[in-house]
Amino acid sequence: MNETVEQNDPPAQLVDGSEPHTPEDLFARLDELGITCRTVEHPPLYTVEDSRSLRGELPGGHTKNLFLRNKKGGMWLVTCLEDRAIDLKDLGERLDAGRLSFGRPERLMQYLGVIPGAVTPFAVINDRQDAVQMVLDSALMEYDPLNFHPLDNARTTALSPRDLLRFLESVGHYPQVISLD
Secondary structure, three states: OOOOOOOOOOOOOOOOOOOOOOHHHHHHHHHHOOOOOEEEEOOOOOOHHHHHHHOOOOOOEEEEEEEEEEOOOOEEEEEEEOOOOOOHHHHHHHOOOOOEEEOOHHHHHHHHOOOOOOOOHHHHHHOOOOOEEEEEEHHHHHOOOEEEOOOOOOEEEEEOHHHHHHHHHHOOOOOEEEOOO
């Protein structure tokens, strides 16, 4: 789904009323942390299938990111290898979350400040209430670099697994790292 912002639309807002960070804010934060990354621009990508067209240009681990919630309003951002088949029932049990389902686009914007297709672990920079729990597939740690959208699905940023963990910890989102085999 291709979403555009009309000039008359109000700016996107997070649940606390603030505006989401921009990719440039994210890059500044990565620079502050001394994290080296490489970013390439490309046409907007909305699905894993869309992103497969860039494989020759982007070495490393390629991911999918699932924004999930349960009936009690708990939220999780699960980042895994792109080819993982995720059983939501099993994952819900493993996370002690109960039944999980995909979060609505409105909730995604309110808590993580991104649109569907741009979901990324970098989006937890916008979760100032620590409402979203970060979950990483342990198999990601075997790839260097890892590729993610930098809050914008018309770019891809590559960084090391160690630097991803440093970033997540710097924004207070200590991930739960589990095997999603």
